[in-house]
Amino acid sequence: MKIVVIGGTGLIGSRVVSNLLEHGHEAVAASPNSGVNTITGEGLADALAGADVVVDVSNSPSFAEEDVLAFFTTSTNNLLAAEREAGVTHHVALSVVGSERLPSSGYLRAKVVQEDLIKDSGMPYSIVRATQFYEFAGRIADEATADGTVTLSTGLMQPIAAADVSATVARVAAHDPINGTLEIGGPERMGQDEFIRIGLTAKGDPRTVVGDPDAPYFGTPLAGDELVPGPDAQLSTTSFSDWLATQTAPAK
Numbered sequence: 001m002k003i004v005v006i007g008g009t010g011l012i013g014s015r016v017v018s019n020l021l022e023h024g025h026e027a028v029a030a031s032p033n034s035g036v037n038t039i040t041g042e043g044l045a046d047a048l049a050g051a052d053v054v055v056d057v058s059n060s061p062s063f064a065e066e067d068v069l070a071f072f073t074t075s076t077n078n079l080l081a082a083e084r085e086a087g088v089t090h091h092v093a094l095s096v097v098g099s100e101r102l103p104s105s106g107y108l109r110a111k112v113v114q115e116d117l118i119k120d121s122g123m124p125y126s127i128v129r130a131t132q133f134y135e136f137a138g139r140i141a142d143e144a145t146a147d148g149t150v151t152l153s154t155g156l157m158q159p160i161a162a163a164d165v166s167a168t169v170a171r172v173a174a175h176d177p178i179n180g181t182l183e184i185g186g187p188e189r190m191g192q193d194e195f196i197r198i199g200l201t202a203k204g205d206p207r208t209v210v211g212d213p214d215a216p217y218f219g220t221p222l223a224g225d226e227l228v229p230g231p232d233a234q235l236s237t238t239s240f241s242d243w244l245a246t247q248t249a250p251a252k
């Protein structure tokens with residue numbers, strides 16, 4: 001099967017491509033770095049020629065509210081139109097668990113718009129919604145740091161390894177469209193402050209992490225469990241400590 005991975009050079013995309021190749025599929029990484037741009041349309045028709053499935057794991061280069069909305073709206077519309085033209089029969093996209101529960105987040109509002117465009121397109125689809133990646137911990141910490149202190153919500157998270165997300169996305173892409181949404185998460189539920197405290201400690205990062213129930217998550221208040229998956233979610237087995245043990249950065 002020919003499977004085009006939009007965002008195939010990214011954290012998730014590069015792993016999805018490797019996984020699909022290992023399983024004998026013709027997987028093609030497509031992104032601006034390889035001359036394929038879903039915003040301008042450059043290279044899109046050529047990349048999609050003969051494709052059976054398109055996996056969209058691209059991300060907006062800017063997280064500013066209006067930029068993210070413009071990115072996911074334009075990119076998804078262009079992609080779906082090019083897929084129809086090319087005779088693609090399955091669109092797979094990666095979204096975020098709980099997006100609709102945090103409408104004051106511009107990023108998550110844009111992910112809901114992306115999902116709705118796909119659902120309304122008539123294209124057979126599968127949406128995988130993942131929790132936050134272990135690899136995203138550094139960005140969460142940096143965003144919440146002031147004067148060497150990281151102030152984070154005590155709201156719950158159930159983070160997951162990027163490798164586990166990628167394996168699921170690749171498996172979904174190689175099967176029939178589910179025309180619905182699959183939720184995935186990691187094996188452990190923990191406070192956001194606890195997640196980041198464990199991660200920074202393991203890396204020898206000297207910053208202090210303070211838990212504050214009222215601290216926002218990228219500007220958005222968290223009441224508690226908006227970001228954790230529901231009872232039907234598929235949970236992976238790689239724990240945060242297992243994943244940390246695989247990271248090579250030496251302790252400072």
Ligand SMILES: NC(=O)c1ccc[n+]([C@@H]2O[C@H](COP(=O)([O-])OP(=O)(O)OC[C@H]3O[C@@H](n4cnc5c(N)ncnc54)[C@H](OP(=O)(O)O)[C@@H]3O)[C@@H](O)[C@H]2O)c1
Pocket residue numbers: 006007008009010011012013030031032033034036037038039040056057058059060061094095096097111129130131132133136
């Ligand atoms: N971070 C989290 O915890 C989390 C949780 C759940 C879901 N997600 C979702 O996971 C997805 C993938 O995230 P990621 O961290 O793997 O992203 P990433 O590492 O930042 O990679 C982004 C990819 O998008 C590509 N891209 C950017 N602009 C493009 C364009 N105009 N046309 C085509 N491709 C373009 C980039 O290509 P170049 O390399 O060529 O620039 C790159 O391959 C996102 O949709 C995100 O919403 C993230």
